[in-house]
Structure formats: C-alpha cells, structure tokens
Amino acid sequence: MSxxxxxxxxxxxxxxxxxxxxxxxxxxxxxxxxxxxxxxxEHGFACQVAGVPQGxxxxxxxxxxEDDLLAMNSNHRYAALAALDAWTDAxxxxxxxxxxxxxxxxxxxxxxxxxGMDTIAEKVVPAVNGKRxxxxxxxxxxxxMASGVSARVGGLLGLGNQVSSNSSACAxxxxxxxxxxxxxxxxxxxxxxxGGSEGGSHYTWxxxxxxxxxxxxxxxxxxxASRPLSASARGFVPGAGAGILMLEELEQALKRDAxxxxxxxxxxxxSGGHRGGGSMTAPNAEAIRRCIRGALADSRVEPEEVDLVNxxxxxxxxxxxxxRAWSDALGRGPDQFPILTATKSMIGHALGAAGGIESVASxxxxxxxxxxxCTNCEDLNPDLDPxxxxxxxxxxxxxxLRVVAKAGFGFGDVNCCIVFKSCxxxxxxxxxxx
Amino acid sequence: MTQEDVFSTVVNTLKPYAxxxxxxxxxxxxxxxxxxxxxxxxxLIDVVLLLEDAFEIEISDEDVDSVVTVGDTVRLIxxxxx
Numbered sequence: 183m184s185x186x187x188x189x190x191x192x193x194x195x196x197x198x199x200x201x202x203x204x205x206x207x208x209x210x211x212x213x214x215x216x217x218x219x220x221x222x223x224e225h226g227f228a229c230q231v232a233g234v235p236q237g238x239x240x241x242x243x244x245x246x247x248e249d250d251l252l253a254m255n256s257n258h259r260y261a262a263l264a265a266l267d268a269w270t271d272a273x274x275x276x277x278x279x280x281x282x283x284x285x286x287x288x289x290x291x292x293x294x295x296x297x298g299m300d301t302i303a304e305k306v307v308p309a310v311n312g313k314r315x316x317x318x319x320x321x322x323x324x325x326x327m328a329s330g331v332s333a334r335v336g337g338l339l340g341l342g343n344q345v346s347s348n349s350s351a352c353a354x355x356x357x358x359x360x361x362x363x364x365x366x367x368x369x370x371x372x373x374x375x376x377g378g379s380e381g382g383s384h385y386t387w388x389x390x391x392x393x394x395x396x397x398x399x400x401x402x403x404x405x406x407a408s409r410p411l412s413a414s415a416r417g418f419v420p421g422a423g424a425g426i427l428m429l430e431e432l433e434q435a436l437k438r439d440a441x442x443x444x445x446x447x448x449x450x451x452x453s454g455g456h457r458g459g460g461s462m463t464a465p466n467a468e469a470i471r472r473c474i475r476g477a478l479a480d481s482r483v484e485p486e487e488v489d490l491v492n493x494x495x496x497x498x499x500x501x502x503x504x505x506r507a508w509s510d511a512l513g514r515g516p517d518q519f520p521i522l523t524a525t526k527s528m529i530g531h532a533l534g535a536a537g538g539i540e541s542v543a544s545x546x547x548x549x550x551x552x553x554x555x556c557t558n559c560e561d562l563n564p565d566l567d568p569x570x571x572x573x574x575x576x577x578x579x580x581x582x583l584r585v586v587a588k589a590g591f592g593f594g595d596v597n598c599c600i601v602f603k604s605c606x607x608x609x610x611x612x613x614x615x616x
Numbered sequence: 617m618t619q620e621d622v623f624s625t626v627v628n629t630l631k632p633y634a635x636x637x638x639x640x641x642x643x644x645x646x647x648x649x650x651x652x653x654x655x656x657x658x659x660l661i662d663v664v665l666l667l668e669d670a671f672e673i674e675i676s677d678e679d680v681d682s683v684v685t686v687g688d689t690v691r692l693i694x695x696x697x698x
Contacts, residue, residue: 247635248632248633249632249633249634249635249655249656249659252632252659252662253659279635280635280636317665319661319662319665320658320659320660320661320662321658321659321662324658
C-alpha cells in the first residue's frame with residue numbers, strides 16, 4: 183500500500199514568533215529573532231547570542247493545566263504548543279479534559295536533540311549531589327527522557343498510533359518528518375504530527391561553545407551573528423523552539439476538506455558511516471549527495487524540477503561543502519543552480535527543532551508564494567561566488583515555487599533530505615496528480 | 617493545629633493536581649485522591665513533598681503507601697505533627 187501524504191497543519195514556536203502568522207511575517211521581513219543573552223555573558227560564553235522563543239510561559243499558562251505545567255520544561259512547552267497549534271490548524275479539535283477516547287489512527291513523532299538538559303542540570307544534578315534524591319519528586323523522569331516530548335503531545339491529544347521521539351542531532355526534526363511520512367504512506371497511520379523540539383538552556387549550548395563552533399565576535403550585533411554563506415561567518419548561533427507539521431493521508435485530507443499546504447513527496451535518510459571525511463562532527467560529502475539524490479528519487483522529482491533549496495546552512499565552514507554537494511547531487515552547476523536560502527540566518531540553529539521549524543518555513547513559502555531572504559550574507563564567502571546569483575538576499579514574491587528541497591545534517595554524520603511539492607486541490611481531484 | 621486546618625491545607629495542596637474539578641468542589645474526608653479527584657499517580661509524591669514542607673514533617677514511604685483518601689492524609693499528618 184502506498185499513499186500520498188500532504189501537510190494539513192502547521193505549528194511553530196520560534197525565536198521570531200509563537201504563531202505561524204508571526205513567523206511568516208518575520209520570514210517575509212527578514213527579521214531576526216536573535217538576542218544577546220545576559221545569562222551567556224554571566225557564564226563566560228564566547229558566544230553570547232541565541233535564538234530563544236519569547237513569552238512562551240505565558241502562552242503555556244493559558245493553554246495547559248497547572249499540574250501538567252509543573253512537569254513541562256521548556257522543551258515540553260515548545261513541543262506541546264506547536265503540536266496543538268498544528269492539530270487545530272489542520273481543522274481538528276483538541277479533546278476536552280476528561281474525554282477518554284483514543285484516536286487510534288493518529289500519532290506523533292516529535293524528536294529532540296539534547297532534550298531535558300536544563301532539568302538535569304538545574305534539578306537532578308544539584309539534588310543528587312546534595313544527597314536529596316528523596317526530594318526530586320515525580321515529574322523529573324518525564325522531562326528528562328527523550329520521548330517525553332512526544333509522550334506529552336500524545337497525552338494531550340489522546341493519540342493512539344505510533345507516539346515516539348527520534349534523535350539524530352541537528353537532523354532530528356527533518357528525520358521525524360521522513361519517519362512520519364513513511365508511516366502514513368505505508369497506511370499504518372492516517373495522520374502523524376511530526377517535527378522537532380529543543381529547549382533553550384545554556385547547559386545545552388555550553389559544549390558547543392567549548393568546541394568553538396558557536397558564532398564569535400557578534401555579541402554586540404546579535405542580529406548579524408547568524409551568517410550562513412557569509413565570508414565572515416564564525417559558527418552557528420544556538421537556538422530553541424519547536425516546529426511541527428501535520429502529515430495526513432491525501433484522501434482523508436480531501437474528505438475532511440482540510441487546507442492542503444503542500445505534498446510531502448518524499449524523503450531520504452542516511453549516514454556517512456564516519457568514513458570518507460565523515461566523523462562524529464563532520465559530514466561525509468558523498469553521503470550528503472546520496473541523501474539528496476535518494477530524496478529526489480523517492481519523490482519522483484527530477485533534479486531540474488527543484489526550484490528552491492532551503493539548506494541546512496548554519497553559518498559554519500560546512501556551508502561551502504554543502505552548496506557544492508547540492509550542486510553535484512542535482513547535476514546543476516552555478517548557472518543552473520536553484521535559488522537558495524537559509525532559515526537559520528534569522529532564527530539561529532535550533533538543533534533538534536531546526537528541521538521542524540525550517541520545514542514550516544519551507545511549506546509556508548511553497549503555500550504562500552514567497553521566498554524569505556538568507557540574511558547576513560552581504561559578504562558572500564568567495565568560494566561561493568559562482569553561486570551568488572542563486573542566493574536570495576531580499577524577500578522574493580515573484581517566484582513560481584513548485585518544488586522545495588529541505589535538508590538537515592547532523593553530528594554523527596547523519597543526513598536527511600525532504601522534498602515538498604506545491605499542490606492545487608482542484609488539480610488533485612481532476613487529474614489525480616500535482 | 618485543628619483537623620480543619622490540616623484538611624484545608626491538604627485540599628489546597630491537592631488543588632493543582634486534581635483533574636476532576638467537580639469532585640474537588642465537593643471534597644470531603646472520604647474523597648479518593650486517585651479515583652475521585654483523578655490525581656495522576658506520578659504526582660502523588662509531589663503532593664507528599666509539599667505537605668512535608670507545609671507541616672515540617674517527614675512522611676515515611678510505608679505511610680504514603682497507606683494513603684487512599686483525603687481523610688487518610690489528614691489523619692496521617694495529624695499523627696505526625698502530634
């Protein structure tokens with residue numbers, strides 16, 4: 183059984199806004215959500231800029247019961263808010279308190295990269311070291327376990343299909359989408375809420391800062407700190423949030439008369455095996471090329487059909503090799519290269535949530551007919567000069583987008599590529615193709 | 617401290633954890649904490665810790681296991697505070 187899978191709902195909690203509307207506006211305006219963080223300065227971080235969603239606790243307090251809130255760290259709050267928004271955006275109703283029914287056809291794959299590090303650092307470690315284990319209470323395990331975010335979503339919505347969390351570093355959110363897509367395509371679920379979530383904590387980011395992979399030298403200019411494709415890029419800016427998409431079987435979506443944002447046409451996951459230049463922290467370029475080609479083949483999309491690449495592009499030295507890998511995989515040199523942008527230029531790198539948030543951005547561009555800019559690359563990396571005309575510096579509203587490719591590459595030498603296609607419901611019904 | 621004072625503190629402590637607000641409104645000594653108030657069993661230990669703080673007592677694990685109703689809790693606390 184092979185079914186077509188469409189996106190019928192979006193939910194996002196991001197440094198640029200906590201609703202799809204606000205995030206879309208920020209994308210269109212090229213507005214940065216990055217801020218200088220006093221906490222990072224006080225703790226001696228070299229990078230003192232981060233992308234953290236604002237006003238989330240107030241939103242969560244208005245949305246969730248008090249006893250749930252007591253067991254929801256930032257990771258849980260981001261995931262739950264985004265998931266509920268995606269659910270309602272898809273035209274579905276959030277169960278009332280006390281509704282004991284289980285929705286056996288719907289599930290969730292919501293991944294996280296580092297998860298409840300803040301809970302571990304702020305609560306578990308001090309209590310255990312202080313010999314106060316007895317005082318830890320009953321709400322810690324669910325906030326520390328990786329699957330806590332998907333379990334939280336599943337509980338709020340009464341989901342009875344697969345409910346699990348994946349983890350593949352910075353490819354997590356994208357990988358969740360491919361996993362959920364495969365489940366719906368195979369007929370094992372009617373709809374799946376998929377994406378990623380990551381809490382915002384200096385404890386999560388400390389190791390990256392020590393590795394010297396976070397952006398340095400832009401603490402006084404936080405909006406300029408995330409610089410994909412730029413000659414002056416000095417590492418990525420850590421971020422947090424959640425991006426969750428409702429993936430639904432096409433016939434069900436049509437039957438419900440749901441708004442169809444896009445078709446998730448296909449995707450691919452692989453690893454470079456820490457060979458061929460790959461390692462725990464570096465990608466095997468051949469694996470990236472294979473991943474992109476695999477996603478296109480899975481989607482039955484020809485390389486020349488790709489209109490827009492929303493790359494992994496995080497503002498590190500890997501940006502150059504990523505663009506070259508796209509060019510090689512697509513068989514399209516600088517003259518034929520599709521247009522290129524990077525959502526991270528405005529929100530930073532939300533780690534396990536990146537693929538989810540950036541997929542929301544990709545689908546919004548496809549559905550609403552615009553391309554957001556890749557900001558801060560006014561000084562393009564000279565190695566990418568031949569691709570300069572493909573890089574979107576100002577918002578474009580004149581592009582007829584049909585196919586968007588989104589990639590996420592992660593520590594561990596793991597890769598993910600997704601292909602979204604635009605759709606016209608009228609054509610769907612009349613021609614069965616789009 | 618009167619039994620009424622203890623009862624009032626126990627109910628207020630249970631309040632955020634009670635999913636059944638109707639049962640909470642009609643709460644009495646025979647109200648079951650899990651079955652009637654629909655308190656998540658994983659949260660019971662948090663309630664115990666809060667009550668320990670409120671009354672400056674320590675409740676043994678064995679005693680926690682014996683608590684079923686609001687009245688059980690009130691009696692247990694009363695016994696501990698002497």
